[in-house]
Amino acid sequence: MEKNAGFMKALKCRECGREYPLAATHVCEFDFGPLEVLYDYDRIRASLTRSTIQSRRQTMWRYAELLPVAGEPTVGFEVGFTPLIRADRLARRLGVRELWVKNDTVNYPTLSFKDRVVSVALSRARELGFTTVACASTGNLANSVAANAAAAGLKAYVFIPADLEQGKVVNSLVYGAEVIGIKGHYDEVNRLCAEIAGKYGWAFVNVNMRPYYAEGSKSMGFEIIEQLAWRVPQHTVVPMASGSLLTKIHKSYQEFTKLGLAPETKYRLHGAQATGCAPISTAQKAGLDFFRPVKPNTIAKSLAIGTPADGFYALRVMKETGGAADDVTDDEVRDGIRLLAECEGIFAETAGGVTVGVAKKLIASGRIPANDSVVLCVTGNGLKTIDAVAGHVGRTREIKPSLREFEALLDAETRSTANV
Numbered sequence: 001m002e003k004n005a006g007f008m009k010a011l012k013c014r015e016c017g018r019e020y021p022l023a024a025t026h027v028c029e030f031d032f033g034p035l036e037v038l039y040d041y042d043r044i045r046a047s048l049t050r051s052t053i054q055s056r057r058q059t060m061w062r063y064a065e066l067l068p069v070a071g072e073p074t075v076g077f078e079v080g081f082t083p084l085i086r087a088d089r090l091a092r093r094l095g096v097r098e099l100w101v102k103n104d105t106v107n108y109p110t111l112s113f114k115d116r117v118v119s120v121a122l123s124r125a126r127e128l129g130f131t132t133v134a135c136a137s138t139g140n141l142a143n144s145v146a147a148n149a150a151a152a153g154l155k156a157y158v159f160i161p162a163d164l165e166q167g168k169v170v171n172s173l174v175y176g177a178e179v180i181g182i183k184g185h186y187d188e189v190n191r192l193c194a195e196i197a198g199k200y201g202w203a204f205v206n207v208n209m210r211p212y213y214a215e216g217s218k219s220m221g222f223e224i225i226e227q228l229a230w231r232v233p234q235h236t237v238v239p240m241a242s243g244s245l246l247t248k249i250h251k252s253y254q255e256f257t258k259l260g261l262a263p264e265t266k267y268r269l270h271g272a273q274a275t276g277c278a279p280i281s282t283a284q285k286a287g288l289d290f291f292r293p294v295k296p297n298t299i300a301k302s303l304a305i306g307t308p309a310d311g312f313y314a315l316r317v318m319k320e321t322g323g324a325a326d327d328v329t330d331d332e333v334r335d336g337i338r339l340l341a342e343c344e345g346i347f348a349e350t351a352g353g354v355t356v357g358v359a360k361k362l363i364a365s366g367r368i369p370a371n372d373s374v375v376l377c378v379t380g381n382g383l384k385t386i387d388a389v390a391g392h393v394g395r396t397r398e399i400k401p402s403l404r405e406f407e408a409l410l411d412a413e414t415r416s417t418a419n420v
């Protein structure tokens, strides 16, 4: 076992089980299988109890033993422990008994679930001696790497598709990161980054640091269980880009059950995509174990990955847990955004509209039974994708600053509603 590894034991290939040192590597040399962090669960069981967790600060680091950082975290101290909202009004609209929204639109500091994965990846990158960090991003990851690197005094390069939403571009540039717009889809960005990562000694959070990075997503699942008073929800609906978040929420539920922190129950994980980029949901609906790559065309750009790195494993998790996948059109994405905003006062980005829209379909079709309890993972903030809904949310009525004009307006509206 390595020294100074915290509660980690090794990196382990998901395909052949070969073990590797806890370095900045992500694929097996023998079969190119992805590497995953292996923990010492016996030691964790002795250290991590409900009461130790509850005695700690309300951030995702209260589950530190199950996150891949050997020492104290040095990046993103305030990340996580976002609200879990009981969404009764939305539940009534969707026709389900018990509904919760895990609200990562207010995650710290960049308003998406990516702050979880980035603070883990950058804390680990520092432990491994890196001073330059980088990422291939559909937007939110770029924002989070840029902000957290700035706060930690690390140099950052972020690579994004050149046609990204203005909100997400500005949100990376403002922190002083080097932002490189690639004229192509995310999959081309990602391929280029794999080449760059091999050539330069940088910590690419979702390339050579991916085994550590991906583990950060588990914190969302740990929080859901703790916030439900140590209970695993019957259904969790998760947006899928690479498919990683869905697989890691599954891992978090398994770990808490295995450690005795939550009672063992049956649960289903459901995946949500946009129809304009739905390789995983298309395969799931066809009953296939593998997906076919697609060329993305959707307003849900944060989920627009045509060749999802964890798509195969996401399909397996849905199959194992009895979950389903579905996808929604751009109009349904906007409807989902409006529905969540009007019912619960939460303004989500397009990925949130995808999750709400897919949940609606799963409930309507009975794949989520009306009497069950459901958690929706809402992963990003609507203020970053204003353009996606502008022009679809009603309009401002303009009047002169006069009471008479205002009353004339009210009169006209009362009359027009009376007419319908």
Ligand SMILES: *Cc1c(COP(=O)(O)O)cnc(C)c1O
Pocket (backbone or CB within 6 Å): 112, 113, 114, 140, 141, 239, 240, 241, 242, 243, 244, 245, 246, 302, 303, 349, 351, 379, 380
């Ligand atoms: C990155 C991202 C996801 C999920 O990504 P995975 O690659 O599937 O883990 C979900 N929602 C938003 C808003 C994201 O930015």
Ligand SMILES: [Zn+2]
Pocket (backbone or CB within 6 Å): 013, 014, 015, 016, 017, 018, 028, 029, 030, 031, 032, 033
């Ligand atoms: Zn292997």
